[in-house]
Amino acid sequence: MTQDAVETTQDKKDPTQELAEALYQQLKTHARRVKRTEKLLKQVQGKAPSPATFTDWLDIAQSLEGYALGVPELDAQREALLKQIDSGMQKLRLKTRMTFFAELEKRAAESNIKLQKLSDTPYVAYADPMTLEVDFDLGCTRVLYGHELICEVELDARKLLDARENALKEIKKQALDSEEFFNALHASYRTVLAAEGLPYGERVDLVDVLMPMSMMRLSRANWRKKGVDALQPFTRHQLAWQLSQLRRDAMLEHDGKRLDIGAATGGSTRDKRNVLYIPIGSGNGQYYRSIRFTAAPAA
Structure with missing residues (x-):
């Protein structure tokens, strides 16, 4: 018998071994499902459905739907439980809404x-x-x-x-004053231009300044001392806040430079990762796609 034939014979699994391994894998899957179900049900032990426990029961209803446990007796009980939850969920949802909004309005008024x-x-x-x-x-x-x-x-x-x-509180704590932000944004804009090989005055995607803004917020003295580990993300909501503040402070022009923010139009708003929404009061605002700096007209 050749060496290859010997190795092939050794690699071939015994039928008994194959059945045992297949059963083991099924039991592992079954055990994981049972363990997860046990964890979910533990959350509601001693808790009747109520506005206070609404989210726990909602989690069970959503998590165990179509989640067969693989044991007929357990699955029959699971289905009976889901049916019982479903029959009372609409009434519980309504009661939860009423309780939640009453509490929200009360606490909002107090504050x-x-x-x-x-x-x-x-x-x-x-x-x-x-x-x-x-x-x-x-x-x-x-x-x-x-x-x-x-x-x-x-x-x-x-x-x-x-x-x-x-x-x-956190937004205000992280916020730069408008003059400092204008200068940091201008430096970030120039960083994006350099990365893309574009001349000054060309438009760049607004969201692309987020990364360089993280660096600009770190003081120059700490670049070597702390390195990249000291960088804190400059978030999308922080950028939207700062741009709104810039408008409120009438700081779209400063030190001979003008900031031009380009609105997103048509299909460009489809992928929200590529645009930024800047609010104006309640329920108003617009998505923006690009920015550029140009020389401000001479006075």
């Missing part, structure tokens, strides 16, 4: 926050200068600046308003 509703489904409200979203389908809430997501928190009115307050 002197005016809520201006922009839409019902999903619920979107303007809470100057932030936008708040409430998603009962996913059981979560979001804080945005314009259309730019800042954070997502659970379905809790207090936590939503706290998240808004913390986000606003």
Whole structure:
């Protein structure tokens, strides 16, 4: 028998071994599914469906739908549970909405926050200068600046308003004054021009200045001391905030330079990663695609 034939014989699995390994793999899959289901169900032990536990039961309903456990007895109980949850979910959702919005309005009034509703489904409200979203389908809430997501928190009115307050504090803490921002943005614009080999005055994608803006925010003295590890991301919502502030401060022209922000039109807004939404008050604003600096006209 040749060496190749010997190796082929050795590599061939015994039928008993193959069956044992196949059963083992199925049991591993079964065990993972059972363990995940156990973890989900543990969250609601001792908790009846209520507005306070709505998100837990919603998570079970969404996670276990079509999630066969592979054991007929367990799957029968899983399906019975899902049917029971579904029968009461509509009423629970309505009760949860009423409870949530009553709490939201109460806490907003106590904090002197005016809520201006922009839409019902999903619920979107303007809470100057932030936008708040409430998603009962996913059981979560979001804080945005314009259309730019800042954070997502659970379905809790207090936590939503706290998240808004913390986000606003952080934006203001990170903000540069308008003159400093104008200069940093101009330097970032020139960095993008250099990277793309473009002459001064050409347009570049607005979102491409985010990376160089991270570097410009780090003081020159720390470039060698701290290196790239010291860089903090310059976020999309921070850029939108700063550009809005620049307009409010009438600083689109400074030191002989003019900033020109190009609006996004037509299909260019399809991929939101390539554009930036800059809000103007409640429910108003526009997507922008590009920027350029030019020499300001002589006075």
